[in-house]
Amino acid sequence: MLGRTAGNHGPSMMQRVSLGLVPLVAALLTVTTFFRMQLLDHLSWLKGPEDRSSDSCPPGHFRLGGMKDCLSWLSCEMIQSEVTVTELIGQGAVKQVFLAHWRGNKVALSRLAVAEFGDDFFHGLEMLKGLQSPYVVKLLGYCEEDHTILTEYHPFGSLINVNSVLEQEGHRGFNTWKLRFRLAVDYVMFLLYLHNSPLGPRVMCDSNDLRKSLSQYLLTTELRVIANDLDALPLVNRSAGVLVKCGARQLQGDFVAPEQLWPFGDSLPFSDDLMPPYDEKTDMWKVPDVTDFLLGQVEGSDVVRLHLFQLHQDCKRTKAQQRPSALMVVQTYKAVYTSLAQESEPFATYSERVRDL
Ligand SMILES: Nc1ncnc2c1ncn2[C@@H]1O[C@H](COP(=O)(O)OP(=O)(O)O)[C@@H](O)[C@H]1O
Ligand SMILES: [Mg+2]
Structure with missing residues (x-):
């Protein structure tokens, strides 16, 4: 076993001086x-x-790249009839997230994964609706009965x-x-x-x-x-x-x-x-x-x-x-x-x- 010596352990004088300088330089x-x-x-x-x-839409509406007009958030009927789910792309404590397709666009469909987290899921949906901005993922639609939320897909x-x-x-x-x-x-x-x-x-x-x-x-x-x-x-x-x-x-x-x-x-x-x-x-x-x-x-x-x-x-x-x-x-x-x-x-x-x- 190697013995500890003052020489090869702990910072050298130079290191101590430079470490001491960090707060000074930072200040x-x-x-x-x-x-x-x-x-x-x-x-x-x-x-x-x-x-x-620049692609912003009135509240309750969205536009994906390539779309000329803003559309209102997709309803349950539209999600059920127009969205096809392909593969699972993510899973957290509350939701399972699937890659899906809608009118030639890749989209993300989130489903409540654990029934006991229903409150968190609906809270998240309310926040998504109310905080639409350049800082937040784009909401495309939702279906409360089916516990699904449709958002823009980010590969x-x-x-x-x-x-x-x-x-x-x-x-x-x-x-x-x-x-x-x-x-x-x-x-x-x-x-x-x-x-x-x-x-x-x-x-x-x-x-x-x-x-x-x-x-x-x-x-x-x-x-x-x-x-x-x-x-x-x-x-x-x-x-x-x-x-x-x-x-x-x-x-x-x-x-x-x-x-x-x-x-x-x-x-x-x-x-x-x-x-x-x-x-x-x-x-x-x-x-x-x-x-x-x-x-x-x-x-x-x-x-x-x-x-x-x-x-x-x-x-x-x-x-x-x-x-x-x-x-x-x-x-x-x-x-x-x-x-x-x-x-x-x-x-x-x-x-x-x-x-x-
Ligand atoms: N729109 C999306 N595009 C691509 N990946 C996504 C999208 N939404 C979610 N994911 C993936 O799914 C994971 C879980 O989603 P999240 O909303 O955080 O679920 P939970 O509420 O269960 O934590 C994310 O960390 C991410 O990897
Ligand atoms: Mg999460």
């Missing part, structure tokens, strides 16, 4: 980011991917697949810090939308570990992120003093926010009645882990990590109210993206650099 980067944000606040692109909604599937998709022949050119950072921007933009949604501030509860969180989002063929599974979005009604709990079971682990853990130790058995509620800042706790996964290991992703170091430390504050809001995170991400894009493409015009955001 400096944070200050410069703050000033850039002041400037960006006045610029229109900060508003987000609304141009993705790359859930965000869990991002690494394998970007490593595919033909996509490798997109496997860059820029594209990956943009995915993280999409994800925090959805949280910003969710926390200020037309249905009130809501929490993305179906997110107790990284895989679970990623599985609720889809990667589109345009390499954007959209939210898909909205089955657990409880409402925070702050003025009425109503906070939320993500389910009635005890949660464990580092991925969930500290306020989601049972606070009374082992001596008192878990009881949902005694478990204190919390708010949407649980989503902000999870942002660094999701973004870290999305950034992956490509050239430049560590530079992005360094620029986000202080912000992500703030997301991990134990006191929920001290964590940054989704707006703060979106603004900082966009400011860092723009500045790094500027450094990497000094000759591009401003609008070329921010066009993709």
Whole structure:
């Protein structure tokens, strides 16, 4: 067995000095980011991917690529007579998801898989109806009696697949810090939308570990992120003093926010009645882990990590109210993206650099 010596274990002096510099560099980067944000606040692109909604339709209607007019959401009769189901493409706790065909289009048909989760299924349907926007999968129809929901099909599937998709022949050119950072921007933009949604501030509860969180989002063929599974979005009604709990079971682990853990130790058995509620800042706790996964290991992703170091430390504050809001995170991400894009493409015009955001 090898003996431990001070010389070959633990960081060297150089490593200690450079490790100690990380917070200092991060603090400096944070200050410069703050000033850039002041400037960006006045610029229109900060508003987000609304141009993705160029195919938007009136409420209760949809249009798929290639369709000239908007159609109203398909009814039970239309789903039963016009949709043919082919193969199972996904399964979560609540739904089975099938690839299906409708009038020459590939579509996704979700069916309630476990009868006892009917409430979650219908909650998800209500959320899909009310949160139709560029950040959410397109609803094409539903049939409450049959427990089916029809949505746009996205062949790359859930965000869990991002690494394998970007490593595919033909996509490798997109496997860059820029594209990956943009995915993280999409994800925090959805949280910003969710926390200020037309249905009130809501929490993305179906997110107790990284895989679970990623599985609720889809990667589109345009390499954007959209939210898909909205089955657990409880409402925070702050003025009425109503906070939320993500389910009635005890949660464990580092991925969930500290306020989601049972606070009374082992001596008192878990009881949902005694478990204190919390708010949407649980989503902000999870942002660094999701973004870290999305950034992956490509050239430049560590530079992005360094620029986000202080912000992500703030997301991990134990006191929920001290964590940054989704707006703060979106603004900082966009400011860092723009500045790094500027450094990497000094000759591009401003609008070329921010066009993709
Ligand atoms: N529109 C879609 N296009 C492609 N894959 C989908 C689509 N909807 C769902 N899936 C796949 O099915 C999985 C389960 O769907 P989800 O809505 O999260 O079900 P559950 O509510 O049971 O968790 C997703 O993680 C994804 O892999
Ligand atoms: Mg799911």
